[in-house]
Amino acid sequence: MNKRTPLYEQHQAMGAKLVDFAGWDMPLHYGSQIREHGQVRSDAGMFDVSHMVVVDIKGAGSKEYLSLLLANNVGRLKTEGRAMYSCMLNAQGGVIDDLIVYHMNDRWYRMVINADTRDKDLKWMRDTAEQASGVEIVERDDLAIIAVQGPHARTKVYVALGEGLKQKAEGLSPFEATTIGELFVGRTGYTGEDGFEIILPAKAAEFSWKMLAEVGVSPIGLGARDTLRLEAGMNLYGADMDESTSPLVSGLAWTIGWAPDTRRFVGRDALEQEKMAGPGQQLVGLVLQGKGVLRNHQRVTCNNNDVGEITSGSFSPSLRCAIALARVTMDVAIDSLCQVDVRGKYLDVRVVKPPFVRNGKSLL
Numbered sequence: 001m002n003k004r005t006p007l008y009e010q011h012q013a014m015g016a017k018l019v020d021f022a023g024w025d026m027p028l029h030y031g032s033q034i035r036e037h038g039q040v041r042s043d044a045g046m047f048d049v050s051h052m053v054v055v056d057i058k059g060a061g062s063k064e065y066l067s068l069l070l071a072n073n074v075g076r077l078k079t080e081g082r083a084m085y086s087c088m089l090n091a092q093g094g095v096i097d098d099l100i101v102y103h104m105n106d107r108w109y110r111m112v113i114n115a116d117t118r119d120k121d122l123k124w125m126r127d128t129a130e131q132a133s134g135v136e137i138v139e140r141d142d143l144a145i146i147a148v149q150g151p152h153a154r155t156k157v158y159v160a161l162g163e164g165l166k167q168k169a170e171g172l173s174p175f176e177a178t179t180i181g182e183l184f185v186g187r188t189g190y191t192g193e194d195g196f197e198i199i200l201p202a203k204a205a206e207f208s209w210k211m212l213a214e215v216g217v218s219p220i221g222l223g224a225r226d227t228l229r230l231e232a233g234m235n236l237y238g239a240d241m242d243e244s245t246s247p248l249v250s251g252l253a254w255t256i257g258w259a260p261d262t263r264r265f266v267g268r269d270a271l272e273q274e275k276m277a278g279p280g281q282q283l284v285g286l287v288l289q290g291k292g293v294l295r296n297h298q299r300v301t302c303n304n305n306d307v308g309e310i311t312s313g314s315f316s317p318s319l320r321c322a323i324a325l326a327r328v329t330m331d332v333a334i335d336s337l338c339q340v341d342v343r344g345k346y347l348d349v350r351v352v353k354p355p356f357v358r359n360g361k362s363l364l
Helices: 008-013 033-042 062-069 118-129 153-161 163-169 202-214 222-231 268-277
Strands: 017-021 024-029 045-048 053-058 083-089 095-105 108-113 136-139 143-149 177-180 183-186 195-201 281-288 299-302 305-316 321-329 337-342 345-352
Touching: 008 024, 008 202, 024 033, 024 222, 033 045, 033 222, 045 202, 053 062, 053 118, 062 108, 062 118, 083 118, 095 118, 095 183, 108 195, 118 136, 143 153, 143 202, 153 163, 153 195, 153 202, 163 177, 163 183, 195 202, 222 305, 222 321, 281 305, 281 337, 299 321
Parallel strands: none
Antiparallel strands: 017 024, 045 143, 053 108, 053 136, 083 095, 095 108, 143 195, 177 183, 183 195, 281 321, 281 345, 299 305, 299 337, 305 321, 337 345
16 A cells, blocks of 8 residues: 555545555646646646655764765855755765755754655665764654745745744745744745745644645646656656766756865765766757657657667646757757657757746746
8 A cells, every 4th residue: 555645635635636656645636737737837836745755864963974975065054944955976976866955053954855765865874874973864754745836836825824934934045944833944846936845744734735725726746746847957866867877967067066175975086087087978958849749768869870868858838849858968069959769750859958947937
């Protein structure tokens, strides 16, 4: 039997089509993936992401431990509530997982990791902790997560959850969070829109979900979440990167904290060698120039040469055409025309720099 989030009964009541996702019963959509996608781009939508894993890192050695564990440099998080995106790497520089880490205080950091990689992530984190001291790793299975995203997301959250939340949260900048009673509210997301990710006690999730629904925040399923993040040029673990690929070939070089040189995080030696040799591949965006569908693993060719493959592909509801992320050789230039092998037919695609859509507007 699959696991269920505290909002499972709410999904059923709202007519969700439930599917197996990483061992969880999760909503794929509530009737129309296209409608839900448009709701987030134009107004506000809410996502149950309680299947993701909240992990608290506590103790005097927390900062030093995360400086070893993560490719990005947590030392840059100077203020309480500040967050950053990072990859967690193996010794070969491959991506074990991508995650968000929040600086709660100097002895406490909070991480949110992916559901599908939970077991291997926690094992890796605990194994790495053997090289550190003064660290406690606590999985918070008593918490739930609701993401509210869209141009009207913040305004509707304030109405639904009260004036007290507004007073503390309205001043948050992107990648900042604050604690409001039992709520932990971060101005982060996975859609390319503004909004919040709210970590809260599992026992309070149903009440908060209902309050958001009452002010017109629509429930959104996994289907729209995927097309939203693809339009925003955001990587999906297991598709756009994994343990066989480094951040340097996954469009994530910006997440590597190279300074200071003395910080020897796991995977750094391999990344330095790869950087010195020159990465052989890059992650680019593709836009189909006619009708058709772009899907994962379709081959990309330029000038009759095989140059790579699509890592994530789908129809873009916002752009009304097919788009994709693709890992290709370094000689493929932005704005060039290439082709994708779609069941034996070679369809023209334009190479672009992601993202495709941001804050509801086309970037093409």
